[in-house]
Amino acid sequence: MIYWLEKKIKEPLxxxxxxxQCVLSHTSLICPMNCPKxxxxxxxxxxxxxxxxxIPERDCVWMRIDRKHGIDPDTVHAPLDRDLLNTASYVxxxxxxxxxxxxxxxxVAHGDIHATSGLARKMYEGExxxxxxxxxxxxxKGLERVERTMARVAGKVDAVNTTTNxxxxxxxxxxxxxxxxxxxxxxxxxxxxxRDESPSSFLATIDSAIEAxxxxxxxxxxxxxxxxxxxxxxxHWFPMDSxxxxxxxxxxxxxxxxxxxxxxxxxxxxxPFSTPMEISVSRLANKRHAGARFTQTxxxxxxxxxxxxxGLVRAGRADAPKxxxxxxxxxxxxxxxxxxxxxxxxxxxxxxHRVMEQEDFQRRSLDWAFGVAERVVEYQAAGVHVxxxxxxxxxxxxxxxxxxxxxxxxxxxxxxx
Numbered sequence: 328m329i330y331w332l333e334k335k336i337k338e339p340l341x342x343x344x345x346x347x348q349c350v351l352s353h354t355s356l357i358c359p360m361n362c363p364k365x366x367x368x369x370x371x372x373x374x375x376x377x378x379x380x381x382i383p384e385r386d387c388v389w390m391r392i393d394r395k396h397g398i399d400p401d402t403v404h405a406p407l408d409r410d411l412l413n414t415a416s417y418v419x420x421x422x423x424x425x426x427x428x429x430x431x432x433x434x435v436a437h438g439d440i441h442a443t444s445g446l447a448r449k450m451y452e453g454e455x456x457x458x459x460x461x462x463x464x465x466x467x468k469g470l471e472r473v474e475r476t477m478a479r480v481a482g483k484v485d486a487v488n489t490t491t492n493x494x495x496x497x498x499x500x501x502x503x504x505x506x507x508x509x510x511x512x513x514x515x516x517x518x519x520x521x522r523d524e525s526p527s528s529f530l531a532t533i534d535s536a537i538e539a540x541x542x543x544x545x546x547x548x549x550x551x552x553x554x555x556x557x558x559x560x561x562x563h564w565f566p567m568d569s570x571x572x573x574x575x576x577x578x579x580x581x582x583x584x585x586x587x588x589x590x591x592x593x594x595x596x597x598x599p600f601s602t603p604m605e606i607s608v609s610r611l612a613n614k615r616h617a618g619a620r621f622t623q624t625x626x627x628x629x630x631x632x633x634x635x636x637x638g639l640v641r642a643g644r645a646d647a648p649k650x651x652x653x654x655x656x657x658x659x660x661x662x663x664x665x666x667x668x669x670x671x672x673x674x675x676x677x678x679x680h681r682v683m684e685q686e687d688f689q690r691r692s693l694d695w696a697f698g699v700a701e702r703v704v705e706y707q708a709a710g711v712h713v714x715x716x717x718x719x720x721x722x723x724x725x726x727x728x729x730x731x732x733x734x735x736x737x738x739x740x741x742x743x744x
Contacts, residue, residue: 329415330413330418333417343358344360344559346407346561348408348411348419348428348429349425350429353431357395359389360564361388361559362388362389363379363557363559364551364568365407365563365565366548367407367428367571368403369387369388369568370387371568372607373671373672374390374602375600382558394603394606398610398613399431399613400616401433402434403434405432406526406566406567407566408428411425412561434617437580437618442542442591443542443592444542446458447543447592450650450709453709455704455709456486457484458486458713459488460487460712461476461488461489461508462490463500464499464504465496466499474507476720477508479723481512485514486516487508488516488712489501489508489517489518490504490518491518494550495551495553495554496553501515502515502517514543516544516594517536517544517545518545519546519547521547521572522549522550522565529575544591545595545596546569546572546573546619547596550671569595573593573617573619577618593618596624597610597623597624597640597651598625599625599627599633600674601672605639608636611640622652623653624652624653625672626656626673626714628656628679629674630706631702632674633702633706637651637708650709655703656679657713657726658683658692659719660717679692692718693722697730701733701736704741705740706741711734
């Protein structure tokens with residue numbers, strides 16, 4: 328009876344989605360469950376011009392919340408209790424069933440527990456780092472491609488991101504691909520998507536990864552699955568978001584340190600091109616407070632926008648280590664360029680469009696990438712993350728062979744050692 332009365336009142340007033348653990352009092356009476364991903368801590372990194380990544384004709388609900396309410400950088404909402412869906416939130420409030428998921432949780436300060444990876448050490452010491460992204464193949468046979476890539480790049484990169492189910496396409500887990508990477512003496516950055524993990528399975532897999540010696544992790548909310556209808560539906564809500572993953576792992580740092588002597592280096596994604604820019608900056612600060620130690624950005628195609636965003640990120644933190652790695656796209660095919668242009672949250676600057684219109688676009692694209700990389704280094708980036716979009720292996724090798732020397736020259740121009 329109470330549930331149906333709630334529905335009658337709250338659905339027309341707040342577009343209520345009947346989660347049964349209402350947080351309207353914390354979100355200025357804007358229901359966050361109208362996010363198609365069901366994010367309790369938003370926005371995701373795919374928002375451009377304040378619009379929803381999944382349903383672009385709609386305003387991002389979390390952008391609306393943050394404009395009106397602002398972000399408390401010291402709290403996080405826990406993942407939904409799905410047993411409470413379609414139950415009376417008032418009843419759950421009075422009997423306390425919703426307490427764990429309705430009330431914001433305080434973040435845990437574990438900044439004194441230092442990450443143990445080589446990548447962490449290099450970044451905290453201010454060494455320029457180069458990371459590379461390799462997509463996990465769909466089958467074990469596809470690991471032969473990873474083996475060939477690693478034979479070319481080992482010794483040229485500090486770490487390799489191994490993706491899991493990138494773009495929602497099923498693949499081997501990141502840790503399977505990481506075995507090939509590690510065999511070449513290179514550290515892996517293991518990726519996890521909140522879209523694909525329940526809290527219990529996530530922590531169990533993290534434990535397995537730490538037992539295997541992995542210490543670098545990148546936590547992503549995840550893109551929308553291509554085969555799923557773009558709508559707001561309880562059945563499509565993601566089990567977790569990146570902030571919840573950060574909070575869970577950060578809370579376990581003392582245990583990891585004491586039991587295995589491996590302390591995770593927690594990484595997240597960030598998007599300098601998500602607008603309004605201040606909300607992107609605030610969301611990264613929220614992740615940092617929750618335990619994130621480093622960030623890799625979306626593809627950077629306009630270094631001036633990156634400079635403006637990074638200036639806001641670094642405001643008041645002059646003495647803090649520089650732990651942001653901007654992603655540099657190496658674009659070597661028109662088909663891959665089309666894919667880049669369609670990626671959620673990616674802004675492709677007109678300068679790259681002009682490059683891709685040239686007959687010798689591969690060489691011009693490489694020169695363009697060098698230019699972007701040098702500019703972000705001048706703006707105090709900690710390193711670069713290389714994302715390959717169809718560039719031939721010899722030109723990727725050329726980029727990796729030259730980027731450290733070019734970065735050193737860029738740092739010198741900017742007056743940095």
